Amino acid sequence: MGKFKVGIIGAGAISKAHIKEYMAWPDVEVAAAADILPERAEKAKAEFGLKYAFGDYREMLKMDELDAVSVCTPPFAHMGPAIDALKAGKHVLCEKPMAMNAAEAAKMVAAAKKYGRKLAVCCSRNRFSVQARAAKAFVEEGELGDIYYARTTFLRRRGRPGLDMMKDQPWFLDKSKAGGGALNDMAQYHLDFTLWLLGYPKPVSVSGFTFRGVHPTAPKGLKHDVDEHVSAFIRMENGFGITLEEAWAAHMSGADGVFVFGTKGGIKTNPLTFYKDVAGRFADITPVFPKEDAPRVCQEFVQAIREGRDPATRGEDALVLSRICDAIHESTRTGKEVRL
Numbered sequence: 001m002g003k004f005k006v007g008i009i010g011a012g013a014i015s016k017a018h019i020k021e022y023m024a025w026p027d028v029e030v031a032a033a034a035d036i037l038p039e040r041a042e043k044a045k046a047e048f049g050l051k052y053a054f055g056d057y058r059e060m061l062k063m064d065e066l067d068a069v070s071v072c073t074p075p076f077a078h079m080g081p082a083i084d085a086l087k088a089g090k091h092v093l094c095e096k097p098m099a100m101n102a103a104e105a106a107k108m109v110a111a112a113k114k115y116g117r118k119l120a121v122c123c124s125r126n127r128f129s130v131q132a133r134a135a136k137a138f139v140e141e142g143e144l145g146d147i148y149y150a151r152t153t154f155l156r157r158r159g160r161p162g163l164d165m166m167k168d169q170p171w172f173l174d175k176s177k178a179g180g181g182a183l184n185d186m187a188q189y190h191l192d193f194t195l196w197l198l199g200y201p202k203p204v205s206v207s208g209f210t211f212r213g214v215h216p217t218a219p220k221g222l223k224h225d226v227d228e229h230v231s232a233f234i235r236m237e238n239g240f241g242i243t244l245e246e247a248w249a250a251h252m253s254g255a256d257g258v259f260v261f262g263t264k265g266g267i268k269t270n271p272l273t274f275y276k277d278v279a280g281r282f283a284d285i286t287p288v289f290p291k292e293d294a295p296r297v298c299q300e301f302v303q304a305i306r307e308g309r310d311p312a313t314r315g316e317d318a319l320v321l322s323r324i325c326d327a328i329h330e331s332t333r334t335g336k337e338v339r340l
Contacts, residue, residue, distance in 0.1 A: 003029045004302050007066045007090070009057045009081045010073035011035035011044040013169065014095055018070040019048050021298040028302055034060040057081050061088040068118075068305065070298070071095060075184065076177045079104040083111040086119065093301045093311075096123040096188050097325070098318040100179040105322040109315040120301045123321060124313030126193040128296055130289045131272045135260075138274055139197055144262025147198060148240045151259045152190040155247040160228060161185070163218055164249065173224040181226030183210065183328060187246035188321050192313060194242060194258050200317060201236040207337040208232035208328030214249040232328045 006022050008015050011033045022028045031051050035041040038055035045053040054060040061069070061084060068091035071082050079099050082092050092112070098121045099105040112119035126132060138144060158164040160181075161172035171177040178184060195201070210227035218224035229247040236242065245255075257270040265276035274285040297312070304311035327338040 003027055004067050004306065005029050005031045005065050006302075007031060007057075007060050007063065007069045008033040008044065009035075009060070009069050009071045009085070010077070011037075011040045012072060013166070015044065015070070015072040018072055018093075018298055019044070021296055022070075022302070023048065025299060025302065031066060032060050032063065058084060061085055061090065066090055068093065068301070074171050074177050075100055075179045079108055082108050082119070086111045086115045086117045089115065089117065091118040091120075091301075091305050093120045093122065093298065094318075096121055096318070097179060097184040098123070098315070098322055102319060102322040102326045105315070105319045109319050112315055118301075118305055118311055119315035120297075120304070120311035121313045121315060121318035122297050123188045123192040123318055124196070124300075124311075125297050126189050127196055127312055128300065130292045131269070131287075132193065134287055134289070135258075135267055135269065135272055136197055138265070138267055139199075139260065143265050143274070143276070144260060144267065145264030147260060147262045149242070149261040150194050150198060150240070151243040151245075152187075152194045153243075153245040153255045153257060153259075154186065154190050155245070155250045155252050155255055156186075157251075157253055158249050160248045163222070163224065170222060173218065173222065173226055175225045178226055180325060180329065181210075181212070181228055182246045182248040183227050183230040183325055186248070187230060187244060188318075188325070190246065190258065191242075191244055191321060191324065192317065194244075194260075195317075195320070197258070197260060198236075198242075200320065201238050201240075203234050203320065203324055203327075203340050204237050205235045205337050205339050206232055206324055206327035206331055208331040210328065210332045214247075214251070227332075230328060232324075232331070234324060 033041045033044040034054035034057035041053035069085045071094040162170040209231045211229040232244045234242045257268050259268045301311045331338045
C-alpha cells in the first residue's frame, strides 16, 4: 500500500494532536489543512511541513489523493464539513461531541451509509490502554457475573475551557457553538468507555440534572450559558442502570473512576482493581501491566480503514451518546424522566 493521506478541517488547538498522532506513523501523511482563517491553515502547513493549506475546506476535498479527513472544528461546524467530506468520498474522523444534537448526528450516520465511507468519532480515546482492555476482558469472560449497575464519576476542581483554562477558546462556554458544557465536552469520553465495557446496551430512559454557577463565575462580558456539572441516571434495555456524574468545576475531589457492579465481582478504574471473593474472603486484585504503546484514536481509525472494518467508535455509537445527552438536557428543562 502507498501512504494513507489525510486532510485536516479546522487548524485550531485540537488539530495539532491529530496531526502529531498521524505523523507518528511512517505510512501516514498529513497532506493538507483547511481553516476558515487562512493564516491558521498556513501556520499549520509551516509548522508541520504540510504540502497544502486552504481557506475553504471544500477546495481541499477536491484533492483526489486524500483518503480521509479529521474534522477538528468546534461542534457547531461538525455536521456540514463531515457530510461534505463523506460525499466527496473521504472517510471521516470527527472530534467529539459528534454534533450539536442527535438530529445532526443521525444525518451524519445516514451520509456515511449513503456514500459508503467510514465515520468515526473521537469519544473513544479511553478504550485503548492495556488497563481498559483488561477491564473489558474481566467483563466479557464473565468474571463479574451478572452486571446490574455501573457508575462513572469524574470531577475537575477548576477545568472550564474558555474560563479556567484554554482562555483563547471561549466558544466552549457558548451553547450556540458547543451544544453543551461538561456533558458534551468530557462526559462523552467516560460514558462511551462505560457503555463500551458493557457491550453498548440500549438506553431506554434518562433522568438528568445540570448546574452552572460554581465560584468564581465568568466575568461580565464573557458568554457562559452551558452546564458545569451534570448528574444523570440512565436505565438500560437489559434491566440495569448507569449513573453519570461529570463536573468541569467542583469544590470536590477524590471520587473519580468508573465502577461496575456484578453478582460475582466488581471493577473500578484509577487504578484498575478487581473485587471478588476468594476462598470465602474478600480479595482486591490490582493487575500488573507491562508498559505498552496502545493505539490511539487517529491510529486506530487508519488501521480500521486499511483492514476494512469499523473503527472503534462508530458513528452509530456516538449517535447513542448524542441521544443520551439530548435526553439529559431535556430532563433538566422539564424536570421529568425522558423515554428514548
